[in-house]
Amino acid sequence: MEHRVLNRLLKKHDLSLDRLPASLDGWRQLLERIARTFHAADQDRYLLERSLSISSREMQELHESLRQHMMAELDRLRAVISSLGAGLCTLAPDGRVRSVNPEGERLLGYAEAELVNTHFTRHIEPVRREAEPDAASTPSLAKSIANGHPYRDEDGTFLRKDGTTIPVSYTLNPIVEAGTLRGAVLVFFDITEQKKAAATLQEQRRFLRQVIDINPSFIFAKDREGRFTLVNKATAEVYGTTVEDLVGKTDAAFNPNPDEVEHFRRDDLEVINTLREKFIAEESITDAAGRTRWLQTIKRPILNIENEADQVLGVSTDITERKVAEQALQRYAGQLEDAKSALEEQTARLSQMVYELEEAKSQAEESARLKANILNNMSHEIRTPITAILGYAEILAEELDDEHSEFVNHIDLNGKRLLDTLNAILDLSKFEAAGSTMPLATLDLGEVAGNCVSILTPQAIRKKLVLRLVRPERPVEVHADADALDRILHNLIGNAIKFTDTGEIVVEVGMDPQHTYLRVRDTGVGISEQFLPHIFEEFKQESSGLARSHEGSGLGLAITRRLIEAMRGEITVESEKGTGTVFNILFPCSSRHASRSALSCTVPFPGQAKPAR
Numbered sequence: 001m002e003h004r005v006l007n008r009l010l011k012k013h014d015l016s017l018d019r020l021p022a023s024l025d026g027w028r029q030l031l032e033r034i035a036r037t038f039h040a041a042d043q044d045r046y047l048l049e050r051s052l053s054i055s056s057r058e059m060q061e062l063h064e065s066l067r068q069h070m071m072a073e074l075d076r077l078r079a080v081i082s083s084l085g086a087g088l089c090t091l092a093p094d095g096r097v098r099s100v101n102p103e104g105e106r107l108l109g110y111a112e113a114e115l116v117n118t119h120f121t122r123h124i125e126p127v128r129r130e131a132e133p134d135a136a137s138t139p140s141l142a143k144s145i146a147n148g149h150p151y152r153d154e155d156g157t158f159l160r161k162d163g164t165t166i167p168v169s170y171t172l173n174p175i176v177e178a179g180t181l182r183g184a185v186l187v188f189f190d191i192t193e194q195k196k197a198a199a200t201l202q203e204q205r206r207f208l209r210q211v212i213d214i215n216p217s218f219i220f221a222k223d224r225e226g227r228f229t230l231v232n233k234a235t236a237e238v239y240g241t242t243v244e245d246l247v248g249k250t251d252a253a254f255n256p257n258p259d260e261v262e263h264f265r266r267d268d269l270e271v272i273n274t275l276r277e278k279f280i281a282e283e284s285i286t287d288a289a290g291r292t293r294w295l296q297t298i299k300r301p302i303l304n305i306e307n308e309a310d311q312v313l314g315v316s317t318d319i320t321e322r323k324v325a326e327q328a329l330q331r332y333a334g335q336l337e338d339a340k341s342a343l344e345e346q347t348a349r350l351s352q353m354v355y356e357l358e359e360a361k362s363q364a365e366e367s368a369r370l371k372a373n374i375l376n377n378m379s380h381e382i383r384t385p386i387t388a389i390l391g392y393a394e395i396l397a398e399e400l401d402d403e404h405s406e407f408v409n410h411i412d413l414n415g416k417r418l419l420d421t422l423n424a425i426l427d428l429s430k431f432e433a434a435g436s437t438m439p440l441a442t443l444d445l446g447e448v449a450g451n452c453v454s455i456l457t458p459q460a461i462r463k464k465l466v467l468r469l470v471r472p473e474r475p476v477e478v479h480a481d482a483d484a485l486d487r488i489l490h491n492l493i494g495n496a497i498k499f500t501d502t503g504e505i506v507v508e509v510g511m512d513p514q515h516t517y518l519r520v521r522d523t524g525v526g527i528s529e530q531f532l533p534h535i536f537e538e539f540k541q542e543s544s545g546l547a548r549s550h551e552g553s554g555l556g557l558a559i560t561r562r563l564i565e566a567m568r569g570e571i572t573v574e575s576e577k578g579t580g581t582v583f584n585i586l587f588p589c590s591s592r593h594a595s596r597s598a599l600s601c602t603v604p605f606p607g608q609a610k611p612a613r
Helices: 004-012 024-083 102-108 141-146 192-214 233-238 258-274 320-399 402-434 445-462 482-498 556-566 590-596
Strands: 087-091 097-100 151-159 165-177 180-190 218-223 228-231 278-286 292-303 309-318 437-439 441-444 466-470 477-480 504-511 515-522 570-576 580-588 600-602
Touching: 087 102, 097 102, 102 165, 102 180, 165 192, 192 233, 218 233, 228 233, 258 278, 258 292, 258 309, 292 320, 441 445, 441 482, 445 466, 445 477, 445 482, 445 504, 445 515, 477 482, 477 580, 482 504, 482 515, 482 556, 482 580, 556 570
Parallel strands: 466 504
Antiparallel strands: 087 097, 087 180, 151 165, 165 180, 218 228, 218 309, 278 292, 292 309, 437 600, 441 477, 504 515, 515 580, 570 580
16 A cells, blocks of 8 residues: 555655665665755744745734724725715615615605615606516616626616606616626716706807897907807898707808908907907908808907907998998099089080170160160150141141041051051060059959940951950959950950951850950951961061051060960960951959959060960
8 A cells, every 4th residue: 555645755755665765774764865855844834834824814913903904994985875865775786775875865765774675777768768667688888787888877867756757867887807797886966957057058159149140230249260159030131041050060061262261260360369350341241142241350369268269250231232322422522523513514604604694684675675776765755746636737737628538548547557556566565674563443244244345346346257256244453454355355246247258246254163264256258277276476467568458567466465464364266267266355254363462563574475276
């Protein structure tokens, strides 16, 4: 039988049962070596036993020290966990709650005893719950814990005991030792105030967005690289894009004008680097349609908490309409300057014309004065002899026999004709020289016309003509001068008798709601259409020269029209060659115009009279 201890000893001394000493000395040496070995082993055992005795006491002391230290650290950890401003749960590997700190109890509304051994997913809002407590498989959240991976949710919702919910941010960290899941730690924070602050901030941003978007000015902010960090709707629209698309991009992405882009960039950097506000009175921008628009802009730096600027804020007002108006005004100013020069030249010419007219006026006044003197002399030097001739002719007509009375009649007829012409010329000259004032009174037009018809009836009878008056039974009032009205009637009826060979002359007077009218109608030779516009001109007759068919000076109708217009009336004529003529005179009704009628009226100067229609 093999002796294991002996074999180990022999092997230690490099011997074996096959190679034992053959001599006594050899055995003696072998036994001494074995004895020394056992002696050394005894010493080592003694030292080991002594060392083990000392280590056991030290280990006991060390264990007690470590226990006390761990208890103190545990107390401190418990204090930290209790005072932690977050809820903390420790979980078993299966997801059941082991412990909850006081803040966790407060946030969830449960006591720790009520939560222990419940599955943590029971306290996650159903909408966000990812695994039921007894589910055979737990996807996502529970699966990631089972695999030893942490899980974090910044916007979670937990269910409280009273059925309400609480917004939380939570982290679930698994505890793994030697590859084995030992449990997990759930830490969650109440983010109600953060949610309110975020909602308030969102509302403020929404309000600010509405404020800047309703503003028609261009409001924007840019960073040091020229990227838009804030824009309003007006700024985006000028570039033909949206607010979302413009933020983060530069002017160069939308503006096709590189000079404008460089100008904007230079001003932005100047404001950022100098920390000084800058006012740009005018600058151009090319919009999405390629049109140039004009802006008035103010830019100022946006300072951070270190009073350093990394952004620039700008507000631009669209002054395109004002700029266009100013440019148009400049053009108009140039045109006005040209017009002013032309006007000054025209004024100079007009001044010269005024001077010449004044000179002509002086000469005309002198001529009128001389003419008046001549007329006065003519009135005296011609009228007196003619009056004497007519008087002697009348005496001769009474004394001579029938054979010689024909010569006296010729003298009388031509003398009266000469006197009528002289009176007409003198009357017209009075009108042209200084005007004539005549007294106005309320008259019966029918009575005045009847008297005139009675006086001129013998002339009509000599020509075998019928002269009749058509008038209403009641008076036909007119506000006029008796002598002027008599002169008008004599001129018109006399002309009708003179230019009528057969037929009749009808004088008609009457009233309508607005006028008093006088109408003289004849069946005479009539007036040609070509001559009608000149019928009331001085010294104008349709037949003239030595071959004219009727006598006359051509002044009767001119004087008639002036007399009518002097009494606020008007005269018109209708005629057809070979058929006859109708003269229509209208005066304002006396009753309508009595309140504004004066005691006299003035015959207008030449050129002031109302033209006949």
